[in-house]
Amino acid sequence: MANTAPRKIGVLTSGGDAPGMNAAVRSVVRTALNAGMEVVGIYSGYSGLVANKMGSFTASSVANIIQRGGTVLKSGRCPEFLKADVRALAANNLRNAGIEGLVTIGGDGTFNGAHTLFVEHGIQVVGVPGTIDNDIFGTEETIGFDTAINTALEAIDRIRDTAASHDRLFIVEVMGRDSGFIAIDVGVAGGAEEVFIPENLANVDQAIQSIKRGMARGKSSSILVAAEGQKQGRAYDLAEQIRRKAGFEAKVCVLGHIQRGGPPSARDRILASRLGFAAVRALQQGLSDIMVGVQAGQVVPVSLQECTTKKRRVPNELIELAQLLSH
Numbered sequence: 001m002a003n004t005a006p007r008k009i010g011v012l013t014s015g016g017d018a019p020g021m022n023a024a025v026r027s028v029v030r031t032a033l034n035a036g037m038e039v040v041g042i043y044s045g046y047s048g049l050v051a052n053k054m055g056s057f058t059a060s061s062v063a064n065i066i067q068r069g070g071t072v073l074k075s076g077r078c079p080e081f082l083k084a085d086v087r088a089l090a091a092n093n094l095r096n097a098g099i100e101g102l103v104t105i106g107g108d109g110t111f112n113g114a115h116t117l118f119v120e121h122g123i124q125v126v127g128v129p130g131t132i133d134n135d136i137f138g139t140e141e142t143i144g145f146d147t148a149i150n151t152a153l154e155a156i157d158r159i160r161d162t163a164a165s166h167d168r169l170f171i172v173e174v175m176g177r178d179s180g181f182i183a184i185d186v187g188v189a190g191g192a193e194e195v196f197i198p199e200n201l202a203n204v205d206q207a208i209q210s211i212k213r214g215m216a217r218g219k220s221s222s223i224l225v226a227a228e229g230q231k232q233g234r235a236y237d238l239a240e241q242i243r244r245k246a247g248f249e250a251k252v253c254v255l256g257h258i259q260r261g262g263p264p265s266a267r268d269r270i271l272a273s274r275l276g277f278a279a280v281r282a283l284q285q286g287l288s289d290i291m292v293g294v295q296a297g298q299v300v301p302v303s304l305q306e307c308t309t310k311k312r313r314v315p316n317e318l319i320e321l322a323q324l325l326s327h
Ligand code: ADP
Pocket: 014, 015, 016, 046, 076, 077, 078, 079, 080, 081, 082, 106, 107, 108, 109, 110, 111, 112, 113, 114, 116, 131
């Protein structure tokens, strides 16, 4: 706990960009200014912190951004931040700029960085979960997820028109390296015949059974949804396995980065606004080394240590549901 509320705070966005990050930055800036704090925008995530790329923010610095995808602060990856001497430089830059509290908007990598700044240099840090993957422990929702699943769903609806018109089997690959939240939600909402998620890898045979069951009741087209897993283009491997095992030809569509961009949904804008506000309130209350997350609809503080060491997994109930409804 810090003794007093910070008089000047910094805000940065880091890791993969997510729609709604701008709404979160806007909320942080306006809440802090309203509370009489000064606000500094730090550019390009931890790289900007290390290189002193920062500037003073006013209420108008964040005008007209709530509806924009991406992040006006820019995001980025900063591998050097894994080195203690580079983090010491960053902490020094914060001190020299008079920044007493830091809001970091990003995913678990970003939170690891924030946690080390707190542990090694006593910087007051609060994390805001911003990632399309929705895989942060301690929060039921992350900023960007809702927009990403709606974007992917729209694509699947369009692909289904073609699949149905040409009696085709499609495999649609969505984002999700370690987790299947996007795939499972999009699979359920898009009526997929099968969903391949990193948590439940080996189900090609099951998918083939599912396609055959559909054919037996007169279905001539199917959509399978696959999370990319460790390697983008995994859907091509699945298509090849299905061809070899069952002789079905599948068309592949890799949605890729279109899932990241675009205007944030209403839900993401509201979530981002709530979490940005809560992050500043937490700093005012002297909280540190926490993320603000949503649990049972309420915004709550969760220790960064817990968020970064525990894994959030797709609920079994959703996996069962996706399978059951495809029959
Ligand atoms: P995300 O925040 O979306 O998970 P990354 O995993 O790429 O994205 O992490 C974003 C940045 O956070 C990294 O480029 C690095 O600068 C910093 N970071 C990640 N892990 C650590 C760590 N263990 N210690 C310090 N900084 C880290």
